[in-house]
Amino acid sequence: MAGHEEESKSKGFRLLGILDVQNTPCARDAILHGAGGSVTAGLLHFLVTSRVRRSYHVGFAGFMLTTLGSWFYCRLNNAKLRVQQRMIQDGIKNKIVYEGTVIDPTRKHGAQTPPGPS
Amino acid sequence: MAHPAQLGFQDATSPLMEELLHFHDHALMIVLLISVMVLYIITCLITTKMTDKHILDSQEIEIVWTVLPAITLILIALPSLRILYLMDEINDPHLTIKAMGHQWYWSYEYTDYEDLAFDSYMLPTQDLSPGQFRLLEADHRMVVPVESPIRVLISAEDVLHSWVVPTLGIKMDAVPGRLNQTAFITARPGVYYGQCSEICGANHSFMPIVVEAVPLNHFEAWTTLMLEEA
Numbered sequence: 001m002a003g004h005e006e007e008s009k010s011k012g013f014r015l016l017g018i019l020d021v022q023n024t025p026c027a028r029d030a031i032l033h034g035a036g037g038s039v040t041a042g043l044l045h046f047l048v049t050s051r052v053r054r055s056y057h058v059g060f061a062g063f064m065l066t067t068l069g070s071w072f073y074c075r076l077n078n079a080k081l082r083v084q085q086r087m088i089q090d091g092i093k094n095k096i097v098y099e100g101t102v103i104d105p106t107r108k109h110g111a112q113t114p115p116g117p118s
Numbered sequence: 119m120a121h122p123a124q125l126g127f128q129d130a131t132s133p134l135m136e137e138l139l140h141f142h143d144h145a146l147m148i149v150l151l152i153s154v155m156v157l158y159i160i161t162c163l164i165t166t167k168m169t170d171k172h173i174l175d176s177q178e179i180e181i182v183w184t185v186l187p188a189i190t191l192i193l194i195a196l197p198s199l200r201i202l203y204l205m206d207e208i209n210d211p212h213l214t215i216k217a218m219g220h221q222w223y224w225s226y227e228y229t230d231y232e233d234l235a236f237d238s239y240m241l242p243t244q245d246l247s248p249g250q251f252r253l254l255e256a257d258h259r260m261v262v263p264v265e266s267p268i269r270v271l272i273s274a275e276d277v278l279h280s281w282v283v284p285t286l287g288i289k290m291d292a293v294p295g296r297l298n299q300t301a302f303i304t305a306r307p308g309v310y311y312g313q314c315s316e317i318c319g320a321n322h323s324f325m326p327i328v329v330e331a332v333p334l335n336h337f338e339a340w341t342t343l344m345l346e347e348a
Contacts, residue, residue, distance in 0.1 A: 012126075014125075015150060016150060016153055016154070018146055018149055018150045018153060019143075019146045019147060019149075019150045020126060023126070024143045024146070024147075025143070026143075027143070027147065030147070057162075060155075060158050063154075064151060064154075064155065067147075067151060068151065071147055075140075075143075075144065079140070082136070086133070093265070
């Protein structure tokens with residue numbers, strides 16, 4: 001059962017044989033947003049102007065712009081999350097490794113020193 | 119390691135390979151959009167009913183198809199250069215290993231603390247145990263501690279070889295008389311395979327590289343065992 005799930009996950013769908021839409025982060029959302037943007041832009045243009053060919057061109061431009069916009073927005077957020085994830089992982093690792101030692105960054109300096117003679 | 123009929127990259131085990139995968143996705147999306155645009159233009163050209171024999175120039179479209187490719191190239195170049203310089207960052211390695219290419223095996227030298235050196239030959243197919251991988255397994259693996267920066271100095275004793283571990287994003291030529299340096303960090307324990315990637319003779323396909331990442335205490339136990347066996 002697990003082997004079948006891994007097999008279906010590894011055989012992603014390649015759009016035009018180029019981009020693996022299933023296994024590439026943000027790709028599926030970008031293409032779907034692009035398709036939606038394309039249909040919306042083309043349809044709106046046609047409703048306003050009744051020009052078929054020009055509406056196809058507008059629809060295509062809408063696809064390109066929406067796909068690119070969605071892709072960059074999603075990838076930027078993805079990259080920020082990955083940076084945060086790495087910082088958290090390093091922080092947890094450093095806390096475990098250095099806790100209780102002299103170089104523990106969370107140790108309060110001077111808190112352990114005994115008071116002077118009265 | 120790779121699975122049968124695999125077309126894409128292996129999963130990343132080092133942060134650098136993660137960045138490379140990210141960049142590859144970015145570049146492929148741009149390639150996909152360019153391909154879609156070319157297909158669309160071809161469709162428009164085929165289906166147009168209008169022909170005009172008197173078009174001499176069009177400044178607007180000339181500007182568009184000069185500026186857009188320039189922007190596209192910049193969008194590809196900036197992340198690419200970022201990763202290129204990331205690869206050459208000075209990190210502070212915890213361990214230095216020398217990998218020497220021979221015909222047709224690799225030898226590894228751990229000379230930081232003790233004088234540990236061993237050869238790594240491919241396991242012949244008839245000697246494999248069930249579950250082992252054909253043409254990938256070696257009799258001695260290059261064992262490294264996990265989550266520690268490792269520096270590998272690569273050279274060769276005879277002809278050109280190439281030390282490659284795809285999942286770590288490493289490919290470095292082993293050139294006789296030259297010392298090449300690369301560095302990596304393994305994010306998780308495991309066994310990672312690679313194969314010699316520079317034609318070096320009859321058994322070029324039969325000198326694999328096997329890197330095993332283990333926790334530090336296991337690594338120390340392994341070095342002790344190897345020194346005792348030597």
